Amino acid sequence: MSAAAISLTDQPAREYKAYQHPLWRRLLFNREAAFIGLLVLVLVWASLFVDNFASPLTLTYLIREIAPILFIAMPMAFIIITEEIDLSVASTLGLASVITGLGVQAGWPLPLAGGAAILVGVIAGVINGSLVTFVGLPSLAVTIGTLALFRGIAVGLLGTTAISTFPDFWTDLARANIPATPIPVIIIPFLVLLAVFATVLHFTPFGRSLYTIGLNKEVASFSGINVGMTKFWLFVMSGAVSGLAGVYFTLLYNNARGDNAIGMELQIIAAVLLGGVSILGGRGAMHGVIAGVFLIGVMSSALRLAGVTSDIINIIVGTVLIVSVVSASFLAWVRTKRIAAIGRKKGQAGSSGESA
Amino acid sequence: MTATMEATEKRSPLAGLAHLAKARETGIAIALIAVIVAATLVNPTFLFSADGFRDLLLTPSILMVTAVGVGVVIITGNVDLSVGSVVGLVAYMTGRLFIAFPDINPFFVFLAGLAAGGLLGLINGSLVAFGKVPAMVITLGTLYIYRGINVAWAGSDRINASDMPASFLALGTQDILGIPVLTIIAVVVLVVAAWYLRNLRSGRELYAMGSDADAAHLYGLKVTRNVIAAFVVCGALAGMAGVLFAARYGTVSSNAGYGWELQAIGSAVIGGIAISGGVGTVWGAAIGAYLLLTINRALPIIGIQDFWQRAVVGILIIGAIVLDRVLAVRQHRRLVESREGVK
Secondary structure, eight states, X not given: OHHHHHHHHHXXXXXXXXHSOOHHHHHHSSHHHHHHHHHHHHHHHHHHHSTTTTSHHHXXXXXXXXXXXXXXXXXXXXXXXXXXXXXXXXXXXXXXXXXXXXXXXXXXXXXXXXXXXXXXXXXXXXXXXXXXXTSOOOHHHHHHHHHHHHHHHHHHHHTTOOBOOOOHHHHHHHHOBOTTSSSBTTHHHHHHHHHHHHHHHHHXXXXXXXXXXXXXXXXXXXXXXXXXXXXXXXXXXXXXXXXXXXXXXXXXXXXXXXXXXXXXXXXXXXXXXXXXXXXXXXXXXXXXXXXXXXXXHHHHHHHHHTTOOHHXXXXXXHHHHHHHHHHHXXXXXXXXXXXXXXXXXHTSOOSHHHHO | OHHHHHHHSOOOHHHHHHHHHHOHHHHHHHHHHHHHHXXXXXXXXXXXXXXXXXXXXXXXXXXXXXXXXXXXXXXXXXXXXXXXXXXXXXXHHHHHHHHHOTTOOHHHHHHHHHHHHHHHHHHHHHXXXXXXXXXXXXXXXXXXXXXXHHHHHHTTOOBOGXXXXXXXXXXXXXXXXXXEHHHHHHHHHHHHHHHHHHHSHHHHHHHHHHHOHHHHHHHTOOHHHHHHHHHHHHHHHHHHHHHHHHHHHXXXXXXXXXXXXXXXXXXXXXXXXXXXXXXXXXXXXXXHHHHHHHHHHHHHHHTOOGGGHHHHHHHHHHHHHHHHHHHHHHHHHHHHHHHHHHO
């Protein structure tokens, strides 16, 4: 026992660095990089071969259109990394849109109406989070229920009518570009939020704890992570961001309706999964998620300009989603076969040869 | 797995009755009856008129067939989000078949619908089982793909009632002894599926997989094969629902069945099938589907604007899963108590 301890300390300190792949390999050979590469390919292809794609107007419309998805994809990534899911985001967005509309109709100034809408989003998140954390229900079932509930309240409040009497100042702002660029102003709050979300996820103990929760809840719990409350706050955050996206959506289209953004939850989840977040939890990165959203957005926009109808775009998005997850599991299978083969060749299951 | 043990026990009819009274499905059935009674008290024609009675039975039949299929998949611990797209695609295919072969026997169209749905389910199942990828992701992908194929095929085109022979459309309107044919078909499907899941070995294996897939695999169950089979059944039933959809409504556009996946999963959850698998019966899913659509029709009669129906559905789903949770916690506590008591 003591002899073994001595021999261990006599050796030069084993450093993690010596046993991992070089930094450039870790940065380039992963799913996120693959999707950013694919995104660049699609961008280059579209700029070269699709008329009008490489125009500033395309960029403006592209960013406007995917902004709500970009916003919600960030908290959604957090939630999926902890192995939960939130299907109710698009319904929350619709409900926030209706609240904004009703507030303005009642004569409130827009910041107040928007604030109320975000508050409703927070309440929606509290409902989801409470049912998941305090009642202990699976989030898939809970958010299928609240998907119907929030959408139902939105449609119930407004019926088939639509409100489109928003102050010009705010609707103009939602459509405004940063002066002298084709980039919409909405990109600024997005970048601020992105900086916050990316920092929290990748550089804080809280963010790292999400991966632990996603990989193994018991381990996370024994490591001193409050699994329940973490999930609760993630759902609240998702509700708040969905509310914010709802206000933007309303102003952008100058339209508050109960069925705004219906079905968007599946688009958001598809984008997040396409960006390399594993539905089994514990895996994913912010740059991949953003690339996933842009990949779907750019493909749709380019194909639409190329005269391809939206149904073909759906087929392509679905296929890319399936190919991306199946290929990941295929590559993992190949790797285990390879490692097993190396182990057989060396007559041992050693890893010492691997790191060289 | 409790049901297996109970099935092998010899029980008096009275014990069977007590079991029925305690069953999770009974609660949902009582809720359904309460809704029907409330609506009938306000407006007697809801139940006591030829049309009212017919609609009551007919409207939920197609969703019921879909919900039974989805229920089977959820029991194995998977989920199928693509059923709505399968219903739409097969419904459109049904119409195209009649346009291409005007003299085709409706029975063959029925079989073709089952086969097409089964094939789409086979694609889902194979990707899930061989790719070792969560069903949620695969079927989210095929939801887009199948719907995309449907829209690409149909475009803005629409199948009209005049494209289909009267003998086929009669399937959607005819009744036998006052009970619509569609409902009879749906109930036959339900009874066969329920019997299979409860009484046959391979049916019980589906529950075992849903409870713990790894344990089922170690025990020697053919998990891969069974997962594929469950998805094929689910797809085939969605395909059947597509054929029935065409027969019932006569017009099929490219958005037929849109959003049904969530309604079908909602029905299963309301009916007591646990989303994590291994618990529940297709009876529950079927009654859940009836409750869902009957509430939709009853709300305007009771005086609630039908805009609110989705909110009610949401509350119903949440109420059902909270109830299941409370029951599970109580059961757990009781089991712990009885164990402590033996000591």
